[in-house]
Amino acid sequence: MASLKYKYEYPHPAVATDCAVFGFDGQSIKILLIRRGIEPYKGLWALPGGFLRMDETTDQCIRRELYEETSLQPAVIEQFGVFSALDRDPRERVISVSYYSLVKKSDVKGGDDASDARWFALGALPELAFDHKEILDKALHTLREKIHFEPIGFDLMDRHFTIPDLQRLYESILGVRFDRRNFMKKILQSGVISECNESIAAPASRHAGRTPKNYIFNQDVYEAMKGNGRFKMEF
Amino acid sequence: MASLKYKYEYPHPAVATDCAVFGFDGQSIKILLIRRGIEPYKGLWALPGGFLRMDETTDQCIRRELYEETSLQPAVIEQFGVFSALDRDPRERVISVSYYSLVKKSDVKGGDDASDARWFALGALPELAFDHKEILDKALHTLREKIHFEPIGFDLMDRHFTIPDLQRLYESILGVRFDRRNFMKKILQSGVISECNESIAAPASRHAGRTPKNYIFNQDVYEAMKGNGRFKMEF
DNA sequence: GCAAAAGTGTTCTTCGTACACCCATGA
DNA sequence: TCATGGGTGTACGAAGAACACTTTTGC
Secondary structure, three states: OOOOOEEEOOOOOEEEEEEEEEEEOOOOEEEEEEEOOOOOOOOOEEOOEEEOOOOOOHHHHHHHHHHHHHOOOOOEEEEEEEEOOOOOOOOOOEEEEEEEEEOOHHHOHHHHOOOOEEEEEHHHOOOEOOOHHHHHHHHHHHHHHHOOOOOHHHHHOOOEEOHHHHHHHHHHHHOOOOOHHHHHHHHHHHOOEEEOOOOOOOOOOOOOOOOOOOEEEOHHHHHHHHHOOOOOOOO | OOOOOEEEOOOOOEEEEEEEEEEEOOOOEEEEEEEOOOOOOOOOEEOOEEEOOOOOOHHHHHHHHHHHHHOOOOOEEEEEEEEOOOOOOOOOOEEEEEEEEEOOHHHOHHHHOOOOEEEEEHHHOOOEOOOHHHHHHHHHHHHHHHOOOOOHHHHHOOOEEOHHHHHHHHHHHHOOOOOHHHHHHHHHHHOOEEEOOOOOOOOOOOOOOOOOOOEEEOHHHHHHHHHOOOOOOOO
16 A cells, blocks of 8 residues: 555545536537546546645646646636535545646647547436536636637637627627627627738638638737726627 | 644645624724634634534534624625645644624624624734735635625614615725716616615714615515516616 | 538617706705 | 706607517528
């Protein structure tokens, strides 16, 4: 048996971080899961994450674990909840500090082909280890609340994107349909995106229909809005 | 020295909970703080809270600590963040799972006269122990975000209240002033409050002016709104 | 040429906002 | 009686919602 060399006057729980990584493939929102290679729950899928070290904050911990397990270094990682049920891990008492992350398709090159990491559609989730289904549900709920008031859609798409893609992203996250004309009018009026005339490498093969225009997100315009008025993306 | 009888294979941090308790006295929003009787930071003021036990979740922990330290059993306690800086506690590595709570003046009878617990106005805060100023700032930020879309004002007031009181509460939390007529029109139109003709015990001594009407919050109306439309209290 | 998807403008309604006067109460 | 604060309604402008046809593209 391993040596028990860390000693405390009072009992301490273990602390771990977990992260629900969201991605968008042009059609619908996806979740990145990792297949567990060890017990407990060996063979089941789980959120990336791992135990906190003494020389790192929880933010640093989840970034390190994400990089180790998926090669991702996402721009956006937000902490949204803590899970502390007594029996959530059969090995010992573990507190999970939970995060969600938004990644662009173009960032994923590394982690995507790892055989033990895969993207899953929300409607086709496998059975998850631990209480990770509960964590994922809360992450999704938080994301849905947040998308109304922060331009998080752009964190999920490439720098150049089309308005129909953006609309599909919103529709996929919120599970509703919008009127194309009103969506376009609203997002354009807000000023946070502008047309982009550079020719883009891959026009992304589609099946039929007119070729949509490309746009870019104006981070600076949004930053200015935060102070004065308020960015809203409700329908 | 105390015996170190709890042993682990890997190092574990301690886990504690802290809670920013908000109350409203009819004029402005207040915070409940506790004076520390022991080192570290002895004599300074701190948020109520304490260490997690192995037989309780963090939610149970903060409720227990609140009751022990302030005799409060608040209806509303929400977890909003985790603080994990390496040096936030000089004794050992401590992760703080942080909550805010909303209490009614009428609930406070117990904890209010405890000599080591006091309400402070936001503009007159004493020096706080640990990183509790940072925790409080984030709690306040969360509260400000939330008040736009959830009727949390009613959790801070007695069951019977007046519209001017409610307006002062919103103004105090958000730090702005509203037009009386528009405020009243909006809150009445929403349907979540209705006039209450029962005579109320103490009309709350005021200095001058017409006696305001009493209203009550319709929880059921609000619950119905959550599904269909959306409760908004923006100005 | 046909099906699928994208671009474009107008009308109507709803909501937000600005604004002034009278009334009840306590000092 | 005067000062303080509460109650009430209207008019204007901005934003949201509903709505149809034409254009481009792949098959």
